[in-house]
Amino acid sequence: AQSVSQHNHHVILSEAASLELGCNYSYGGTVNLFWYVQYPGQHLQLLLKYFSGDPLVKGIKGFEAEFIKSKFSFNLRKPSVQWSDTAEYFCAVNFGGGSQGNLIFGKGTKLSVKP
């Protein structure tokens, strides 16, 4: 079955620390990849997306992600986190590369940034 795994349930960092959140998916075919963020009390927002082309994609608020096809991974990174990055982060995959509106989500990673 198609699945998405996020390895860390809860990550705690101090401000200015670097962040990397892991995401792996199970399928070997064409995929569209997304990272969403859910700030406390707010709804899911798209951070960044990958459809094709350059495997290093940049999103909003200084986040970036790298698609490594051979590892079925799409890890999220940020060089220096801020307190305002405290949120829950979800990796999501659209298996088959589009045309069907079902995203498979990972279980999410809660990020707590200490000021």
Add this chain to the structure above:
Amino acid sequence: KAGVTQTPRYLIKTRGQQVTLSCSPISGHRSVSWYQQTPGQGLQFLFEYFSETQRNKGNFPGRFSGRQFSNSRSEMNVSTLELGDSALYLCASSISGDTYEQYFGPGTRLTVT
């Protein structure tokens, strides 16, 4: 441009009842997807509608159903509610096409007692 709106935002029902949730997509978006979010299972895909047709369905029992109207607004219905149906129900809209970038609404928090 207004975002995805969902009504009601909160709902309390008792077991055995049925419930209808509503979603208005972003103007111009023709695809609407529904998801259930729970602490244990995370975000799970329910179904997707495009041009009033259900195009894709997740692994949920037949008690969960939906529909889409000609203006792209969508409703989902849950019949014979169970305690386990307590969840945040999210709606997402998309222009559709090959890239499938989805925009999410704030959700409807359903509590079944």
